[in-house]
Amino acid sequence: MTSASQPMERKRRFHVRPVFLLSCLVFLLVVFLPGALWNKPPAQRTLLGLATVAILSGWFFLLLRPESNSRWRSVIALVASIYLTMSLPAFAYELSPFYWALHHRAPLFYIWPLVHWGYALTLFGLVGSFFGRGRARIAFVVTGTVLMIIRLAGHWLL
Numbered sequence: 079m080t081s082a083s084q085p086m087e088r089k090r091r092f093h094v095r096p097v098f099l100l101s102c103l104v105f106l107l108v109v110f111l112p113g114a115l116w117n118k119p120p121a122q123r124t125l126l127g128l129a130t131v132a133i134l135s136g137w138f139f140l141l142l143r144p145e146s147n148s149r150w151r152s153v154i155a156l157v158a159s160i161y162l163t164m165s166l167p168a169f170a171y172e173l174s175p176f177y178w179a180l181h182h183r184a185p186l187f188y189i190w191p192l193v194h195w196g197y198a199l200t201l202f203g204l205v206g207s208f209f210g211r212g213r214a215r216i217a218f219v220v221t222g223t224v225l226m227i228i229r230l231a232g233h234w235l236l
Contacts, residue, residue: 203222
């Protein structure tokens with residue numbers, strides 16, 4: 079081994095993948111932020127707005143430039159992004175300040191699986207978003223993280 083290649087070898091040894099750092103950040107946010115947002119609907123609605131912007135930008139990046147991806151990985155990412163998109167109305171319904179007025183008119187068949195299987199489905203949306211590529215993955219991970227934080231920070235009424 080030459081002396082010129084030794085610094086390159088050291089750099090590779092201490093290289094941390096950005097996805098790993100993003101995963102650690104998501105884990106820390108999901109663990110610590112729900113306690114700070116417990117029973118604070120205005121803050122949860124603000125996070126829901128952030129999730130809506132992130133999901134829109136995620137679909138924009140996904141449709142703008144589809145990345146080459148393995149078949150199974152792209153299917154998991156697409157299903158997770160579809161779930162995240164479909165779950166936004168249920169989260170908006172649960173965080174609505176007019177819940178008492180909407181209760182008897184709500185499409186309960188649509189919201190029921192999200193409420194009763196909510197942790198598993200929301201976790202699937204978060205984990206599945208990591209299978210995407212590029213900027214779309216970042217947007218979908220942000221959406222999944224925010225929805226998991228909202229789900230853990232609030233009391234679901236249904």
